[in-house]
Amino acid sequence: MQQPQYKSNFELKLLAKIQTSHRFGILLGTMILKFIITSLVADIVTSLVPAQSAAGPVISYILLFAVNVAASLLSVGAAFVFLKTACNMKSSLEDLFCGFRKNTLKILQVGAVIALIESICVIPFNIASMQYTNVIDSIPFISENSISGFSPLLYGNLMNNEEFLEAYSVLYSATMKLCVIMVVCTAISLILTLPFFPAFFMILDFPDWNVSTILRRSFEVMHGNKLRLFLLYLSFVPSFLFSAFACCIPLIWILPYMNMATANFYLDLMAVRNKSINTPS
Numbered sequence: 001m002q003q004p005q006y007k008s009n010f011e012l013k014l015l016a017k018i019q020t021s022h023r024f025g026i027l028l029g030t031m032i033l034k035f036i037i038t039s040l041v042a043d044i045v046t047s048l049v050p051a052q053s054a055a056g057p058v059i060s061y062i063l064l065f066a067v068n069v070a071a072s073l074l075s076v077g078a079a080f081v082f083l084k085t086a087c088n089m090k091s092s093l094e095d096l097f098c099g100f101r102k103n104t105l106k107i108l109q110v111g112a113v114i115a116l117i118e119s120i121c122v123i124p125f126n127i128a129s130m131q132y133t134n135v136i137d138s139i140p141f142i143s144e145n146s147i148s149g150f151s152p153l154l155y156g157n158l159m160n161n162e163e164f165l166e167a168y169s170v171l172y173s174a175t176m177k178l179c180v181i182m183v184v185c186t187a188i189s190l191i192l193t194l195p196f197f198p199a200f201f202m203i204l205d206f207p208d209w210n211v212s213t214i215l216r217r218s219f220e221v222m223h224g225n226k227l228r229l230f231l232l233y234l235s236f237v238p239s240f241l242f243s244a245f246a247c248c249i250p251l252i253w254i255l256p257y258m259n260m261a262t263a264n265f266y267l268d269l270m271a272v273r274n275k276s277i278n279t280p281s
Contacts, residue, residue, distance in 0.1 A: 004275035006225075007268045009232045009261075016260035020253070023085045027256035030081045030096050034074045042067050061126070065119050072111025072200070073099035079200045082263035103203055109211045110199050117196075121189035128181045135174040190233065194226040195219045201266045221269050232265060233258075 007015075020027060045063045077096035084091040099107045198218045202209065209217070222229070236258050243250040 004272045006228070006272050007264075009228065009235060012232065012264045012268065013235070013257075013261050015264050016257055019085055019264075020257045020260045023091070024253075024256065026081065026091055026093070027085060027260065028252060029093055030078050031255055031259070033093060033096060034071075034078055037074060038067070038071045041070070057126075057130070061119075065115055068115040068118065069108055069111045072107050072115070073097075073104065075099075075111070076103075076107050076200045076203055078259070079263065080204055082259050083201065083204060083267070085260065086263045086267055098204075103207055106211055106214075107200070107203055110196075110203065110214060113215065114193055114196050114199070117192050118189050121185050121192065125178075125182050125185040128178050132174050132178045135170065191226075191230070194229055195222045197222060197229055197262075198266055198269065201263075205270070221273060225269060229262075229265060232261060 042064060045067055046060050049060045049063065074096060076099040080098050081091045081095045084095065196215065196218050198221050199214050202214050202217060206214070206217075236254065239250065239254045239258075243254060
């Protein structure tokens with residue numbers, strides 16, 4: 001018998017577009033509430049770190065790691081909302097907090113694994129960001145003290161000033177270096193976490209599985225499908241680039257739409273896997 005086939009990314013996105021349009025309000029509200037809570041907690045935590053402390057960056061890094069782990073509870077809640085929408089079930093903002101009521105420790109353990117990988121991958125970018133800040137502070141035309149004493153007349157002649165052109169060259173090189181490092185770190189982090197993509201969904205679908213089983217089954221299900229998921233993510237890059245030139249307003253639609261597509265990706269993974277198991281060879 002013919003083996004069941006996966007839906008194409010085009011089909012998944014088309015289905016996600018229809019589902020998002022039907023439940024746009026609750027999906028957008030879920031993402032906004034999650035973002036607000038996570039951002040507020042991160043800001044509060046980082047504000048507690050002494051700015052002048054030598055160990056400040058390390059303490060801040062550890063605290064932000066803890067925030068990322070705790071945010072996995074909201075990630076599971078958001079996954080629950082999108083799964084219910086994909087299954088044509090009614091959902092509410094209360095579903096966002098389902099991770100605080102059931103399987104909390106399991107969610108935190110899985111979240112810690114994913115957060116650890118992401119935190120390690122972002123270390124080069126954090127180092128580059130500190131170096132970039134030092135470069136900015138070393139450029140006299142950009143440093144705060146110089147700007148406060150800037151003369152409009154002097155500014156008008158800056159393009160003829162070799163010192164300004166040299167400073168601009170340094171700034172441009174540092175900015176490009178930071179952007180390249182950011183893209184590389186993001187790509188590596190994404191690739192390394194792709195095998196864990198189904199984990200939060202599986203916690204919802206299989207609450208009796210322990211952490212090791214969830215992680216192992218995630219790897220099994222994603223075998224041969226990591227490239228498909230990567231290409232699905234990649235297909236949204238043009239939308240994000242367009243959003244950057246439109247004051248990020250299109251993100252209001254793009255983010256729920258993308259998350260809806262990934263929820264359908266998971267459901268398609270499990271549907272094909274179940275059909276393959278039940279199909280006689």
